[in-house]
Amino acid sequence: MKEVFVGDLLQxxxxxxxxxxxxxxxxxxxxxxxxxxxxxxxxxxxxxVIAESNVTSDMFQAAKRWPTESAVTLKGLMTCSSKGQRExxxxxxxxxxxxxxxxxxHPRGCIDIFDESMIPHLLNNRHMYLRNPRVMxxxxxxxxxxxxxxxxxHNNRYTSVDAPILTPVPLYDDGSAMSITVHDEKVFLTQCxxxxxxxxxxxxxxxxxxxxxxxxxxxxxxxxLMEYWHIKAEVAWCNLDEIITSVESIxxxxxxxxxxxxxxxxxxxxxTNLCTDGLxxxxxxxxxxxxxxxxNEKGMTxxxxxxxxxxxxxxxxxxxxxRPFWITGIPRTIEPFPYVxxxxxxxxxxxxxxxxxxxxxxxxxxxxxxxxxxxLDERLKDKGKGGDLRFEFVRDxxxxxxxPHAAFGMGVERMIRxxxxxxxxxxxxxxxxxxxxxxxx
Numbered sequence: 001m002k003e004v005f006v007g008d009l010l011q012x013x014x015x016x017x018x019x020x021x022x023x024x025x026x027x028x029x030x031x032x033x034x035x036x037x038x039x040x041x042x043x044x045x046x047x048x049v050i051a052e053s054n055v056t057s058d059m060f061q062a063a064k065r066w067p068t069e070s071a072v073t074l075k076g077l078m079t080c081s082s083k084g085q086r087e088x089x090x091x092x093x094x095x096x097x098x099x100x101x102x103x104x105x106h107p108r109g110c111i112d113i114f115d116e117s118m119i120p121h122l123l124n125n126r127h128m129y130l131r132n133p134r135v136m137x138x139x140x141x142x143x144x145x146x147x148x149x150x151x152x153x154h155n156n157r158y159t160s161v162d163a164p165i166l167t168p169v170p171l172y173d174d175g176s177a178m179s180i181t182v183h184d185e186k187v188f189l190t191q192c193x194x195x196x197x198x199x200x201x202x203x204x205x206x207x208x209x210x211x212x213x214x215x216x217x218x219x220x221x222x223x224x225l226m227e228y229w230h231i232k233a234e235v236a237w238c239n240l241d242e243i244i245t246s247v248e249s250i251x252x253x254x255x256x257x258x259x260x261x262x263x264x265x266x267x268x269x270x271x272t273n274l275c276t277d278g279l280x281x282x283x284x285x286x287x288x289x290x291x292x293x294x295x296n297e298k299g300m301t302x303x304x305x306x307x308x309x310x311x312x313x314x315x316x317x318x319x320x321x322x323r324p325f326w327i328t329g330i331p332r333t334i335e336p337f338p339y340v341x342x343x344x345x346x347x348x349x350x351x352x353x354x355x356x357x358x359x360x361x362x363x364x365x366x367x368x369x370x371x372x373x374x375x376l377d378e379r380l381k382d383k384g385k386g387g388d389l390r391f392e393f394v395r396d397x398x399x400x401x402x403x404p405h406a407a408f409g410m411g412v413e414r415m416i417r418x419x420x421x422x423x424x425x426x427x428x429x430x431x432x433x434x435x436x437x438x439x440x441x
Contacts, residue, residue, distance in 0.1 A: 007043030009078060010086060021046075022073040022096065024131075025066060026108040035063050035255075037070070039088075042136075044177040048074065048085040048088040059093055068106055071097030079302060107131040114423060126431055137269040138427055141262050142416055146210070148257040149231060152250055158233060159204040163193035165212065169390045171336050177214045177228075180233060189214035193232050194338060194407060198369060199397050201234040201405050208233040210412075218435045221310060222417075222424045223361050230410035236405045239351045240340075240368045241394060242302045243406035244326065247354065247366055248281040250410075251324065255279050272421045277322050277357040284319075285326040288348065291316055304347070305333045314359035324363065328352040337379035338394075349373065356418040364410035371405065373398045 002022050009019060026045055027038035027267050046415045052060050066072070074093040105111050107128045113135055122129050129135055141318040150360065153160070168185075170177035171192040193209045200207045213230040235243060247427065255278040260275040263274045271428050286294075292302040295312055300313065308327070317325070329348040332341060340350040350368035370376045416428035426432040433439060 005043040006039065006041045006046050009046060009088075009152040012078075013174060016077055016079050018075070020073070020075050021088065022234070023071070024069045024108070025068050025072060026068075027067060030064060035060070035328055037063075037072075038233075039074070046086060046088060048076065048090050049092075050090045050093060054089065054091060055093065058321060062095065063093060066095060067099045067102075069099050069103075069110070070095060089107050102179070103128050105151055114428065119426075123426070123432065123437070124440065129300070130430065133269055135427075136421065138416070139430060140324070141266060141420060142412070142428060144262050145254055145419075146412070148254055152253050153208050153233070155435055156206070156246075158206040158208045159200075159209045160210055161197060161200040161204070163190070163196035163209045163211065163232075165190050167195070169195065169388075169394075170216075174288070176215075176217045178214045191215070192230070192409060193367075194234070194409070195394050197232055197234040198394070198405070200399065201236050202397065202403070203294065205236040205395065206233075214312075217383050220435055223310070223411075223414055224340075224435075225413060225425055225429065225433055226435055228425070228429070231410040231412060232407065234405055234407040236368070236403050238406040239404060240352060240366065240406060243366045243368075243408055244352055245282070247364065247408050247410075248283055251354070251363075252281050254415070255419065266420060270422075275357070275419050278324055278419075283324050283326055283354070285328055286316065287329045288331065289329065291327055294319070299329070305331045307382070308332050313355050313361045315361050316323065317355060317357060320357065324357050325355055326352045327355060331365075332382065335367070336349055336377045336414065337383045337385060338367075338369050339379075340370050341375060341379070358418075359419075360418040361414070363414050364408055366408040367406065369405045369407055371398065371402045373402075397431065 004019060005023055006023060021039060023039040023041040025037050025266055029036040033052040036118040037048045037050065038045045039048050042346060050060065050063050072093055073096050076088040076090040078086055078088045108131050111132055113122060113132060149368050166182065167190050168187055168188050170188045171194065172200065175190050179186055180189065191213055193211065197207050197209060209232045211230060212227055215224065215226050255276055258275055259274050266272060266274050291308065294306060295302045295315060298315055300312060300315065329342065330351040330353065331347055332349050335349045335351050342348045342350050351365065353365045354363045356363045370379065373395065374394065377386065380391060413425035413428040417425050431441065
C-alpha cells in the first residue's frame with residue numbers, strides 16, 4: 001500500500017532526504033540527457049529529474065518513451081531550494097501502468113471544463129476526465145461539504161436512517177417520478193425519503209438521510225439533473241420557524257468550514273472565490289404573496305398559485321444583494337400533501353424555500369409536516385390521492401402517537417454550484433445524468 005503522497009513531500013520540513021513515490025506522469029520535458037517529469041497523485045504534483053548519468057541506460061531510454069498518464073514508481077533524493085521549491089533527483093524508476101490509448105485533450109491538462117463546446121466530449125469521457133485537476137477540486141470540495149454535513153448532524157443528535165430507493169409512492173404525481181417494474185409490480189425510484197423519515201422520527205426524534213433522488217419530469221435547466229443527491233432531515237416537536245433556524249445554522253456552518261479548508265485551493269485551481277453569503281444569519285424573508293406582488297410590478301405576470309421559476313427567483317434576489325433569502329407561505333396548490341395548511345390563510349402551507357444569492361435559485365425547502373389525520377386526509381383529497389391504499393402506511397403513522405414535526409430537503413449539487421460560483425449542477429457530481437443524453441459512461 002502506498003504510504004507517501006506528493007502532498008506529504010511538499011509539506012515536509014528539513015533538508016534533503018531519500019524518498020519513494022508512486023504516481024502518474026502529468027507533464028514531460030525531454031532535454032536530451034535530462035528528462036523532467038511532473039509526477040502527480042491525489043494530493044498534488046512534484047517535479048522529478050531523470051539524468052542520464054544517474055540511472056541505467058535501459059531506465060533512461062524507457063523514460064523517454066513513456067507518455068503522459070503513465071503510472072510509475074520511483075526512488076530518489078528530494079532536494080529543497082532556498083526558495084522552498086522541491087524536486088526529486090531520480091536514482092531508479094519503473095513503469096507500473098502503461099498507456100495504450102490516447103485521449104485528447106490530455107485528461108490532466110489545462111482544460112476549460114466549463115467551455116460549452118467541450119461539454120459533450122468531457123461528459124462522454126467523464127471516466128477519464130475525473131483526473132483533471134479542476135474536476136478533482138470540485139469533487140474534493142463536495143467531499144468536504146458532505147463530511148461537515150454529517151458532522152453537523154452528529155453534533156446535533158441526529159440519527160442517520162437509510163431509507164429505500166424503491167418506493168410504492170412518489171412525493172408528487174406518478175408521472176413526475178421514474179417507474180420500474182419489480183416482480184410484476186410498478187414501483188418508483190425515490191423522489192424524496194420523507195415518508196420513511198416521518199416514520200423514523202417517531203422513534204429517534206431527529207433523523208436524516210443522505211442519498212440519491214430521481215426526477216422523471218424532463219428539465220434541461222442549469223440546476224436540474226435526472227439523478228441527484230438529497231440531504232433530508234426531520235425533527236419531532238418542531239415547527240417551521242425552528243427548522244428554518246436549524247437550516248440557517250447548517251448553511252452558515254458549511255460555509256465556514258468549507259471556506260476554512262477549501263477556499264485557497266478553489267481559488268488557485270478554479271480561479272473563483274468561494275461564496276460566503278451564507279455566513280451571516282438570520283436570512284431575510286419575503287412571503288410568496290409579497291414576492292408575486294413585487295414581480296408583477298416588475299412586469300412579470302405571475303398569478304397566485306403559480307410556481308416561481310429561475311427568472312422570477314433571480315429577479316427577487318436583487319432585493320437581497322449578497323444574501324440568501326426565504327420565500328414563505330407557498331400555496332397549497334403547489335406543495336405536496338404532507339405539509340401543514342396555514343390556519344391563518346388556508347390558501348397557503350407552512351412551507352419556506354431558501355433561495356440562493358446572486359441568482360442561483362432555490363437551494364432547499366423546509367416545511368411543517370402534518371400530524372393531524374383529518375388534515376392529512378384533506379390534503380390527500382386535494383391532491384387526488386384520497387382512498388389510495390398505497391398511502392395507508394403514511395396514514396398509520398398519523399394514527400399512533402403522531403407529534404408535530406418539521407423537515408427540510410437540500411440538493412447537494414445545487415449547494416455546491418452556489419458555493420463554488422459554477423454555472424451548472426452537472427459539474428458538481430462525479431457522473432452526471434442529464435435529460436436527453438445517453439446514460440454513459
